[in-house]
Amino acid sequence: MKTAEIKRRYLAHFEANGHTVVPSAPLPAISDPNLLFVNAGMVQFVPYFLGQQTPAYRRAVSVQKCIRTPDIDEVGKTSRHGTFFQMNGNFSFGDYFKAGAIPLAWELSTKPIAEGGYGLDPERIWPTIYLDDDEAYEIWRSVGVPAERIVRRGKADNFWSMGIPGPCGPSSELFYDRGPEYGREGGPAVDEDRYMEYWNLVFMQFERGPGTTKEDYPILGDLPAKNIDTGMGLERMASILQGVDNLYEIDEVRPILARAAELTGKRYGAHSGHVASESHPDDVRLRVIADHVRTALMLIGDGVTPSNEGRGYVLRRIMRRAIRSIRLLGWQERALPELLPVARDCMSPSYPELATDFDRIADYAYAEEEAFLSTLRAGTTILDTAIAETRTAGGSALSGAKAFQLHDTYGFPIDLTLEIAAEQGLTVDDEGFRRLMADQRTRAKADAQARKTGHVDLSAYRSVLDAGGPVTFTGYSEVSRESTVRALLGVDGPRQAATEGDTIELVLDTTPFYAEGGGQQPDQGMITVGGGQVEVLDVQQPVPGLIVHRARVIRGEVRAGEAGFAEIDTTRRRAISRSHTATHLVHQTMRNFLGESATQAGSLNAPGRLRFDFNTPTGVSPSVLRDVEQQVNEVLLADLEVHAFITSLEEARRIGAMALFGEKYGEEVRVVEVGDYARELCGGTHVARSAQLGLVKILSESSIGSGVRRVEALVGMDAFSFLAKEHLLVSRLAELYRVPNDQVADRVEQTVTQLRDAEKELEKLRAQLVLGGAAALAAQAKDVRGVAYVGTEAPEGAAGNDVRTLAQEIRGKIDPARPAVVAVAARSNGKASLVVAVNAAARSRGLAASDLVKAAFSGRGGGSPDLAQGGGLPAAEAPNLLLTVEKAITEA
Numbered sequence: 078m079k080t081a082e083i084k085r086r087y088l089a090h091f092e093a094n095g096h097t098v099v100p101s102a103p104l105p106a107i108s109d110p111n112l113l114f115v116n117a118g119m120v121q122f123v124p125y126f127l128g129q130q131t132p133a134y135r136r137a138v139s140v141q142k143c144i145r146t147p148d149i150d151e152v153g154k155t156s157r158h159g160t161f162f163q164m165n166g167n168f169s170f171g172d173y174f175k176a177g178a179i180p181l182a183w184e185l186s187t188k189p190i191a192e193g194g195y196g197l198d199p200e201r202i203w204p205t206i207y208l209d210d211d212e213a214y215e216i217w218r219s220v221g222v223p224a225e226r227i228v229r230r231g232k233a234d235n236f237w238s239m240g241i242p243g244p245c246g247p248s249s250e251l252f253y254d255r256g257p258e259y260g261r262e263g264g265p266a267v268d269e270d271r272y273m274e275y276w277n278l279v280f281m282q283f284e285r286g287p288g289t290t291k292e293d294y295p296i297l298g299d300l301p302a303k304n305i306d307t308g309m310g311l312e313r314m315a316s317i318l319q320g321v322d323n324l325y326e327i328d329e330v331r332p333i334l335a336r337a338a339e340l341t342g343k344r345y346g347a348h349s350g351h352v353a354s355e356s357h358p359d360d361v362r363l364r365v366i367a368d369h370v371r372t373a374l375m376l377i378g379d380g381v382t383p384s385n386e387g388r389g390y391v392l393r394r395i396m397r398r399a400i401r402s403i404r405l406l407g408w409q410e411r412a413l414p415e416l417l418p419v420a421r422d423c424m425s426p427s428y429p430e431l432a433t434d435f436d437r438i439a440d441y442a443y444a445e446e447e448a449f450l451s452t453l454r455a456g457t458t459i460l461d462t463a464i465a466e467t468r469t470a471g472g473s474a475l476s477g478a479k480a481f482q483l484h485d486t487y488g489f490p491i492d493l494t495l496e497i498a499a500e501q502g503l504t505v506d507d508e509g510f511r512r513l514m515a516d517q518r519t520r521a522k523a524d525a526q527a528r529k530t531g532h533v534d535l536s537a538y539r540s541v542l543d544a545g546g547p548v549t550f551t552g553y554s555e556v557s558r559e560s561t562v563r564a565l566l567g568v569d570g571p572r573q574a575a576t577e578g579d580t581i582e583l584v585l586d587t588t589p590f591y592a593e594g595g596g597q598q599p600d601q602g603m604i605t606v607g608g609g610q611v612e613v614l615d616v617q618q619p620v621p622g623l624i625v626h627r628a629r630v631i632r633g634e635v636r637a638g639e640a641g642f643a644e645i646d647t648t649r650r651r652a653i654s655r656s657h658t659a660t661h662l663v664h665q666t667m668r669n670f671l672g673e674s675a676t677q678a679g680s681l682n683a684p685g686r687l688r689f690d691f692n693t694p695t696g697v698s699p700s701v702l703r704d705v706e707q708q709v710n711e712v713l714l715a716d717l718e719v720h721a722f723i724t725s726l727e728e729a730r731r732i733g734a735m736a737l738f739g740e741k742y743g744e745e746v747r748v749v750e751v752g753d754y755a756r757e758l759c760g761g762t763h764v765a766r767s768a769q770l771g772l773v774k775i776l777s778e779s780s781i782g783s784g785v786r787r788v789e790a791l792v793g794m795d796a797f798s799f800l801a802k803e804h805l806l807v808s809r810l811a812e813l814y815r816v817p818n819d820q821v822a823d824r825v826e827q828t829v830t831q832l833r834d835a836e837k838e839l840e841k842l843r844a845q846l847v848l849g850g851a852a853a854l855a856a857q858a859k860d861v862r863g864v865a866y867v868g869t870e871a872p873e874g875a876a877g878n879d880v881r882t883l884a885q886e887i888r889g890k891i892d893p894a895r896p897a898v899v900a901v902a903a904r905s906n907g908k909a910s911l912v913v914a915v916n917a918a919a920r921s922r923g924l925a926a927s928d929l930v931k932a933a934f935s936g937r938g939g940g941s942p943d944l945a946q947g948g949g950l951p952a953a954e955a956p957n958l959l960l961t962v963e964k965a966i967t968e969a
Contacts, residue, residue, distance in 0.1 A: 078190070078318040080163075080329045081426035084140045084311060086193055087165045090185045091138035096167055099139040104379040105388050113388050114144040118166030119306045124621060125170050126244055126281065126304055129542060133744055135172040140165050140311065140427075142375060146391055149398075150492070153364035156323025159330075160395060161372035163311035163427075171302030175249075178278050178305045179204075179216045182251060186276070195318060201254040203228060203264050203272055207235040207247030213280070217249070228264050237279045244281040244304065251276040253317050275313045279306040325364050329423045334367035336419045341406035362402040366416070369399035374420045377438045378431050380737070382678065382692055383445045384782040385485075396442065397449050397490055413446045414439075437674035440694040441784045456489035457497070464501050466939050469927055473502075477509020484510070485517070537570045538620045541584055547622030552589040552600065552762065553721070557644035560585040562606055565637045566625070574636045576609075583611060583626045583635070589645055590626055592618040596680030597657050597761040601649055606641035609633030613645075650762065652684035652793065655770050658719055658751065658763045659792045660687045662712055662773070664735070665755035666705045667691055667788075677737055678785050682761065685795030689788045690781060697778050697786060706775045706790075716768035717752030721759075724748055734758050772796040840876065851883060855890035858897065861966045864919060865897040868959035873904045881946065884914040896922050898929065900962040902955040909955040910948030911938075913962060924969055932965040933958045 092098050102121040106112035112120065118141040124130040141164045152159055167181065186202060188194020199221065205228045206213040217227050229235075238245035252265040252272040260271030281304040315327040325334055338345045343359040376392045383393040396413075403412045417439060425432040463479050475498050483489040491510055498505050541564045551558055565572040566582040575581045583604065590613060593599040599616035604626065611628040618624055635641075660680050667675045671693055679690035697705075726746050730736075734748045735757040742758060749759040751767055764770060774796035781787045791799050807818050814824045858865035867887050871880045884901040891897040896919035901912045911933055913926040926945035930938040938947020950958070 080315045091167045096136040096138040097134040099137045101141045116145050118164035137168045153361040159368040165309035169305035174303045183220045203252040205250045210247045245285040246280045246282045249278045276309040337366040340408045365402045369395045370416045371420045382784045474504040477506035480510040481513040542623045548624040549587040552591045560587045576634045579630045590616045592616045592624045597682040600645040602645035604643045606635045607639045609635040654762045655792045656687040657682040657761045661755045662709045709773045720750045851886035855887045867899045871903040884912045888914040904952040909950045909952045911958045912946045933961040
């Protein structure tokens with residue numbers, strides 16, 4: 078049975094039993110700040126389980142795309158684990174419980190294939206239950222499972238918790254006996270390789286209290302509503318139903334692996350078991366290729382693009398591991414054009430959008446491979462130099478800082494650094510590298526979290542939300558209103574009052590203030606409470622449903638529970654709204670000119686200006702930018718109505734409303750239309766008509782990462798002001814050049830060309846001046862313990878290339894049979910630099926240019942044994958550098 082059919086049957090079974098089919102959330106875990114990617118079927122339902130939101134249904138079923146990357150380095154070493162997988166799940170929110178979940182799972186598992194089930198042999202299914210869960214035991218017995226096949230297990234195996242205070246409870250897992258050829262008799266407690274787990278039923282009937290350790294689960298009492306969370310590993314079920322030994326042989330993975338094996342001429346051990354077969358050592362790398370290519374396809378399909386941070390970095394690392402693995406197996410050509418189409422054909426039966434959107438996906442994937450091949454070439458050269466420096470210094474390990482620099486600056490993978498260093502007989506300070514990586518990620522995560530939470534504990538926000546429910550936002554239809562202060566929060570948590578000068582966070586029961594989101598900057602304004610007044614500086618939504626005003630008390634005292642009057646800064650709001658509507662128009666117009674793949678990757682809507690990031694594999698020509706700008710302004714002149722309305726997600730898709738990649742939408746969505754020109758899902762604020770934008774002026778277009786471009790533009794009076802300043806500038810230049818305005822650009826270009834020609838001529842004269850004395854300097858070489866030594870200063874301001882050339886010229890004019898060292902110091906921009914050149918005869922005496930430079934710069938500087946350089950000291954130190962080199966020769 079094909080994997081897509083297993084998925085279809087799962088959804089059909091539960092839909093027929095009253096469950097609402099919920100589409101998979103996008104892989105990027107947009108709504109959870111603690112996750113990069115959705116890693117379980119329950120993630121999109123967590124707010125329902127925690128009681129933060131009320132679901133629109135009591136029963137749900139989904140097949141969720143998931144990614145787990147903590148053990149990415151272990152992928153391929155076993156046949157059970159990968160980065161991408163799919164989780165079939167059915168959920169109940171206070172509706173049915175154990176007596177409903179267990180029979181539903183049993184029925185689908187054992188129902189004949191002809192009747193829509195999976196047709197598993199009921200005699201080979203072994204349920205496990207929590208030690209004292211007699212209720213689950215009796216239900217399993219009632220569906221026909223004999224007592225000897227129901228296994229009681231402890232907390233480590235059959236009790237679930239999120240690891241934080243909240244719902245927890247026993248679980249019941251279903252294992253399938255694959256037969257004696259896979260291991261020992263005795264059930265799951267004896268051999269979990271022979272008895273493969275394929276379904277886990279979690280019964281959230283208890284609540285874990287606060288202040289407990291992860292190992293301790295005190296049961297405080299039943300939750301108000303018992304919930305069900307079940308997960309069936311789609312790939313595991315596929316391996317059972319397809320009769321294959323491991324996950325790399327199922328229909329969605331095996332063709333990718335087979336193509337990689339074909340390209341490299343390697344043989345894959347079709348029945349290599351749980352651990353990669355020793356008789357087929359290439360299996361590991363083939364598995365990595367198959368898993369990572371599939372994962373990359375799914376990530377790019379959900380809008381993730383390669384970058385050096387966050388989700389984009391994970392994607393980049395996965396792709397580079399796949400590319401490197403196939404090159405290590407002998408394939409030196411571009412690999413992804415051979416493999417990605419195979420992955421598409423494997424996955425598109427379940428996800429048709431992968432086929433329709435494949436051109437966009439391929440553009441990013443192939444560009445990333447090309448970039449990585451360039452990185453490999455450049456990074457290998459830099460690593461070779463680092464290895465040489467380490468050996469020259471007598472070291473046996475490459476520093477963690479150097480490995481981190483290679484990774485962070487040049488994109489060179491750490492695993493490749495480890496391998497190349499090992500080939501050269503060196504180790505790498507891997508612990509130091511990991512520490513630097515962890516520090517970088519911690520800083521980035523802390524900065525992002527602080528922006529949303531202001532360093533306040535999230536539990537304080539959740540308490541406010543639990544006590545009063547979601548805050549009502551009225552800012553679409555009004556800019557001021559009376560409200561009540563629900564809570565005041567400081568860094569240390571809830572407060573009863575705040576006085577003049579205090580900086581606080583304030584929660585109203587209803588607010589017209591827009592919280593930052595969707596690229597739109599937050600509202601600012603004033604809130605008057607009793608005899609006090611606060612200035613709102615920022616508005617955030619740290620947890621879904623809770624709008625928090627970050628403010629400073631500028632007069633009097635403010636107390637929780639008091640009535641107040643909230644009023645936004647309307648001038649700021651109108652300017653931001655103009656920018657937001659302009660962003661929609663730029664987005665649509667870019668798609669008109671560049672195609673459907675030019676999708677939004679980020680935005681900033683600020684007063685009078687916008688920043689729009691979009692996906693496209695190549696730059697946008699100036700002529701296209703001019704056309705985009707003109708078409709946008711034509712829409713403004715048409716004075717189209719801007720209309721927002723609420724509709725179902727299905728209807729929004731039907732009418733062609735654009736949705737953002739990776740964004741999770743509910744069943745109801747807000748659509749913003751600009752006439753018939755642009756239609757997009759959006760929760761932001763907008764103008765009433767397009768003419769209210771006044772003018773849009775595109776300032777620039779640039780790259781901000783692989784396959785991601787950025788357009789910046791001004792809107793309204795800011796655009797008019799910019800054009801007025803430009804007009805004054807052009808008029809002034811026209812006056813200076815004494816030409817009409819339309820000839821200024823030609824005259825400026827002519828002037829620049831003349832200046833460049835003059836600079837080139839000056840460079841030639843400087844080089845002649847610098848090099849003219851090389852022969853004389855070589856003839857005046859000083860004998861230092863049998864070494865011909867020339868120490869001299871280049872003319873001040875000499876270019877770095879000229880200084881290096883001078884050192885080499887002097888060395889070349891000394892008899893090669895005579896050991897020679899040439900040191901040339903230079904002063905430029907207040908700093909002193911040094912270049913040292915050593916000939917072969919001197920190197921045979923144990924002298925190395927890199928060592929002499931390091932002696933002059935206290936261990937800094939670098940290069941090769943025959944030519945090295947350093948710099949950064951004050952210019953006055955130039956003579957001392959030459960003396961230090963001479964002393965080092967004397968002591969060598």
